[in-house]
């Protein structure tokens with residue numbers, strides 16, 4: 001059946017046909033389109049809008065197509081998209097009565113329905129991938145609750161923490177990505193079917209019934225909105241772009257931490273490359289590619305938003321152009337997520353080096369200042385000044401952080417504040433010990449082994465709760 005023969009003369013030129021065809025990326029909605037047609041035809045039959053015998057023939061033929069697969073469709077340049085190819089298939093099997101299946105339906109509401117159906121499935125798979133990833137992070141974190149490292153601000157040594165605490169930052173970021181995508185799914189899960197071209201139909205269709213048959217939670221309230229909106233795609237791609245951004249931070253840290261200067265982690269050989277000229281090289285190419293793919297997500301988001309900008313209501317063919325960007329965003333994110341998960345679970349952390357760096361460069365200074373406040377009731381600003389000067393003096397004199405003693409401190413305290421501190425030596429010693437500091441950071445969300453264990457438990461509960 002040629003869609004054009006009524007209104008138009010002849011065929012589109014080959015270049016116009018291929019320029020406007022969506023067939024390549026329609027493949028992804030093949031199954032959804034079958035389900036959509038089955039649900040619609042079932043409803044038409046139930047509402048006695050079309051003859052029951054014809055409805056049965058249509059549904060039988062659609063089910064046959066489902067088992068034969070997409071290759072059973074004939075696609076030539078006279079077929080605009082998968083919806084027409086599918087109708088042509090049914091027509092070739094049961095004759096012209098196949099045309100009943102398009103009663104009270106348009107490709108406009110059909111494509112929107114198909115896209116939502118498949119995107120919902122994709123989101124559910126991504127949700128599952130994210131939960132697996134969180135579980136792996138929690139497992140690694142459990143093994144590194146006492147693994148000391150230095151935390152950074154401005155990429156300069158800041159304060160001692162643990163590798164587990166750092167990993168828990170990843171886990172919590174990714175948890176929010178999970179929640180965002182679950183939330184976006186609510187707005188994917190609304191059924192546009194029955195909006196037809198844009199104003200619904202005069203046939204007494206039952207929109208709630210088709211929504212129910214297709215497993216949607218509700219129907220879209222306005223028929224114009226139903227066929228013209230793709231905000232569900234933009235929102236999903238934003239959630240994915242944010243996830244990609246968080247994944248890129250993990251990649252970045254794997255890249256710098258595996259450098260000779262840091263030597264904090266070793267990426268496994270399976271996730272490393274070498275150089276064609278420099279035989280000594282072990283390069284973090286996988287992490288680099290993942291880091292760069294974040295840009296693909298941002299690009300897809302911007303492309304989608306730009307296509308949607310200032311489109312008049314309701315359906316415009318421009319909307320078709322959004323679809324491949326959605327799928328590319330979905331596929332790219334999934335590959336990033338899986339590769340990052342595998343890379344992280346196979347790398348190793350250099351425990352000695354973690355401690356070495358935590359000891360090397362005055363990451364204990366905040367605790368020393370806090371000690372002056374808690375022991376000697378000094379205003380923090382003065383304590384800050386004394387410790388700042390202490391660090392400068394220690395660096396100038398080549399004194400290691402752990403060798404700062406009460407005498408050294410008192411001399412500087414006199415210079416700055418007019419009197420010695422007189423803090424007990426063992427307290428100073430403790431304040432200069434990274435692990436003691438970590439233990440004392442016991443507030444909710446802090447790095448103490450106890451706080452991190454609680455954080456792990458709470459995220460484990462979260463994962464269990466959402467998996468149900």
Ligand code: ARG
Nearest residue numbers: 022081107108111319320323
């Ligand atoms: N391939 C189209 C799309 O993805 C399907 C809807 C076509 N509708 C139309 N009126 N040409 O948006």
